Every structure is written in structure tokens, then in C-alpha cells.
Amino acid sequence: MEKKLKVAIVHDWFTVDGGAEKVCREIINMYPSADIFSLIDFLSDTDRATILNGKKSNTSIIQKFPFAKKYYRYYLPWFPYAIEQIDLTHYDLIISSSYAVAKGVLTHSNQIHVCYCHSPMRYLWDLYFSYIPKTKWSNFPLAYFMRHYISKLRQWDVISSNRVDTFVANSENIAKRIKKVYRRDSIVVYPPLFTDKFKLVTQKEDYYVSASRLVPYKKVELAIQAFKKLPGKRLKVIGDGPELVKLKQLAKGSKNIEILGYLEQADFSRVLGNAKAFINSSYEDFGIAPVEAQACGTPVIAYAKGGVLETTLENKTAIYFYEQTPEAIIKAIDQFELTNLWAPEAIHKYATSFNNERFAREFTKVINQCLKDHS
Numbered sequence: 001m002e003k004k005l006k007v008a009i010v011h012d013w014f015t016v017d018g019g020a021e022k023v024c025r026e027i028i029n030m031y032p033s034a035d036i037f038s039l040i041d042f043l044s045d046t047d048r049a050t051i052l053n054g055k056k057s058n059t060s061i062i063q064k065f066p067f068a069k070k071y072y073r074y075y076l077p078w079f080p081y082a083i084e085q086i087d088l089t090h091y092d093l094i095i096s097s098s099y100a101v102a103k104g105v106l107t108h109s110n111q112i113h114v115c116y117c118h119s120p121m122r123y124l125w126d127l128y129f130s131y132i133p134k135t136k137w138s139n140f141p142l143a144y145f146m147r148h149y150i151s152k153l154r155q156w157d158v159i160s161s162n163r164v165d166t167f168v169a170n171s172e173n174i175a176k177r178i179k180k181v182y183r184r185d186s187i188v189v190y191p192p193l194f195t196d197k198f199k200l201v202t203q204k205e206d207y208y209v210s211a212s213r214l215v216p217y218k219k220v221e222l223a224i225q226a227f228k229k230l231p232g233k234r235l236k237v238i239g240d241g242p243e244l245v246k247l248k249q250l251a252k253g254s255k256n257i258e259i260l261g262y263l264e265q266a267d268f269s270r271v272l273g274n275a276k277a278f279i280n281s282s283y284e285d286f287g288i289a290p291v292e293a294q295a296c297g298t299p300v301i302a303y304a305k306g307g308v309l310e311t312t313l314e315n316k317t318a319i320y321f322y323e324q325t326p327e328a329i330i331k332a333i334d335q336f337e338l339t340n341l342w343a344p345e346a347i348h349k350y351a352t353s354f355n356n357e358r359f360a361r362e363f364t365k366v367i368n369q370c371l372k373d374h375s
Helices: 021-031 045-051 067-083 142-159 170-180 220-228 244-251 265-274 286-294 325-340 346-352 356-374
Strands: 007-011 035-038 091-099 110-117 166-169 186-189 208-211 236-237 257-261 277-280 299-304 318-321
Touching: 007 021, 007 244, 021 045, 021 091, 021 186, 021 286, 021 356, 091 356, 142 170, 166 356, 170 186, 208 220, 208 265, 208 286, 220 236, 220 244, 220 257, 220 325, 236 265, 236 299, 244 257, 257 318, 277 286, 277 356, 286 299, 286 346, 299 325, 318 325, 346 356
Parallel strands: 007 035, 007 091, 091 110, 110 166, 166 186, 208 236, 208 277, 236 257, 277 299, 299 318
Antiparallel strands: none
């Protein structure tokens, strides 16, 4: 009788239902009996039911650190140690869902470790100078310590990549980044779109929408700055994160800009679907939100770099701008409004090619090949 595989799924942290968590949710659905591990787990009951099917993940020591729920990022120096203390000795297959340290779990020679990589840690590599800006505080001892520590963390990041047997990248964009940082080849499997959550809307209302985690590299402030110069056009901003207060302050006094914060799925889909266009001002690794917008028949106005070039079609489902400036966004909006060729039905049909059935099929193929190669 063939032995049943014992599977562990490792995710960096569970705090909100973001793009990486949607991928992790589908992997969990594929392996419902798997045990789940993470650095921390502070999901709401609603998000827990959606992502983890009501389960709780097995967490690291950081879960019990003071103020970890809100300030877990401040414990970055502890992340490598904490992830290495997760004991996976008795599992046959480890699947990590990683954009930080999940890929760094310790494994032995009789285990298979497949990493679905959303991106190498961006604040260590391509976005380092965005996260550690040169300011009047740059010479403080803490700033020196952080720069020195991040240099050490880069070494750990590269070394720990050798613990992975097979890398799966979420886009060709990330496959190139994995090759650059880790010198490893990877297999591209695009993230899943849950098409039943996003309905086609053909009659659009007169507003634009942005949706993302509110973190620095998402550049949501560019969209807000653009619409502050366009008082006759409306913008709705969906999302939560450490930039929320800053962005609310930036939008203060602009009656045409609404900061909606986090929305439950039904409200999120409704606001996305009724919008005349989706604004994406960041350099996305893959970018699930633009795909979700297209699934509603909503065209995209996007910064022409990164994963969005793989998930949209210029002048068919999207218009691009080529500089991350408010002026470039304004110019793209003007171009969009002069174009009357947008067909919501065709945009919706294109987006549904990124469905979760396709993801499950392609990811299962990767896992089966790894098991075959290891046998």
C-alpha cells in the first residue's frame, strides 16, 4: 500500500487577505489535510474562514512577542531565527509560500521542498533604497545597525535559497528576479483568480479605483496626488496597511477622493466592478488586483513595468504609463477617456484564463514531477 504523504504548508505571516494569501488559500484547498505554519497568525475570523478554512496555523515565537500583531515588521532581525525553529522533521513534502523567510525552513535529505516564490525580499534587493531612504536620520546609530543587519540578512537569504528543491515563480518577472538573486531556475505558475468572486459588470459608474496593501512600494500616493489635480474626477482607494493614516492625510480636503480602507469580499467586488477603470501605480511582482478588476470587466490604467505586462493587453484591456509620476497618471487618464473601445465582456473573458482550476492543474504537475524525480 502506497504511503500517504505528510504535507506541511509554510507561509510568512497571516495578517490580512492579500494576494499572497489567495495563493496560499488555493494550495491549502489542494492539500486539506496539510498542517499549516507561519511566523505569526492574527487573521480575523472572516479571513481565517476564507484563507485557512477556519484552521489556525502553527506559529513561531514571534507570535508571543509584545505588540507583534501591529508591529511584527519591527522584529525583522528575529525572522530567520524564528523560521528555523519550526520543526518539520516528520513531513514528507514541504510547500512554502514565500515573499520573505518562509523558504528558509530547515529540511533534511529525505524531504521535498517546493517554494512558491511571490518575490525575493524586495526591501533587501531591488527596493532597498526606497525602504532605507537618505534622510536627516540616516546617520543615527539605529540606521547604521539596520543597514549592517540587512547586509547580513542578504547573505542568509541567498544561503537559505539552497534549502529549496524547486522554485515556482508567480510570473516571468519574478523568475528573472529569482535567477538574478539566487542564481536558480524556476517554473512559472501564475496565481489563481477565483472567478466566482468577481462578476462581470457592463454598466460602469463615474469613478476610478485603486486597491492594494497600503505599503510604500505600492505608490498609492501617486494616484492620490494625480486626482488632487483632477477635482472633477473621482477616486476610491481600497486597502489597509501602515500607509493608511499618511494617505488619509494626503487626501484630506479633496472631496473627489475616498479612502475606503479594508473591504469585505462582496463590497470589494462591487466597488471594483462598478469602476470605470482600475489605477495601478506600482511595479508589481504579479499583481492579482488588476486581474480581479479585469474579471469584473474593468479596464486597467497601469505603470508599464513588472507582472502587469503579463496580465494585461495594451489598448485591449489596459492603457500604460511609463513614469511613476502623478503627471504620467493624469496623461494616461486623459488617453483612457478619449478611447471608446473598451469592451467589458472581452476584458472579463481574458481575465478568466487566470482561473484557480488552471493554477491547481499546473501546480499539481510541478509537485508530481518533484515527487517522481525524488523517488
